[in-house]
Amino acid sequence: xxxxxxERLRAAEEVVAQLRKGLGGVDVTLPSLxxxxxxxxxxxxxxxxxxxxxxxDTAMRLAALLQALKP
Numbered sequence: 138x139x140x141x142x143x144e145r146l147r148a149a150e151e152v153v154a155q156l157r158k159g160l161g162g163v164d165v166t167l168p169s170l171x172x173x174x175x176x177x178x179x180x181x182x183x184x185x186x187x188x189x190x191x192x193x194d195t196a197m198r199l200a201a202l203l204q205a206l207k208p
Contacts, residue, residue, distance in 0.1 A: 153171060168190075
């Protein structure tokens, strides 16, 4: 029997929206950013967030932003 947790799915959807908005605010777009639907089919209600694939320019911008955040 598969038990689904609507709260966990909702939390995953919210964090995807927050990531999309936050990354968009610094001109980084991850086109494949989404809740991983395959993980929703598992028995445990643990949805995964798929950060997806991006091109080299986007990866370089993201790496530079993360480096700038380092203390």
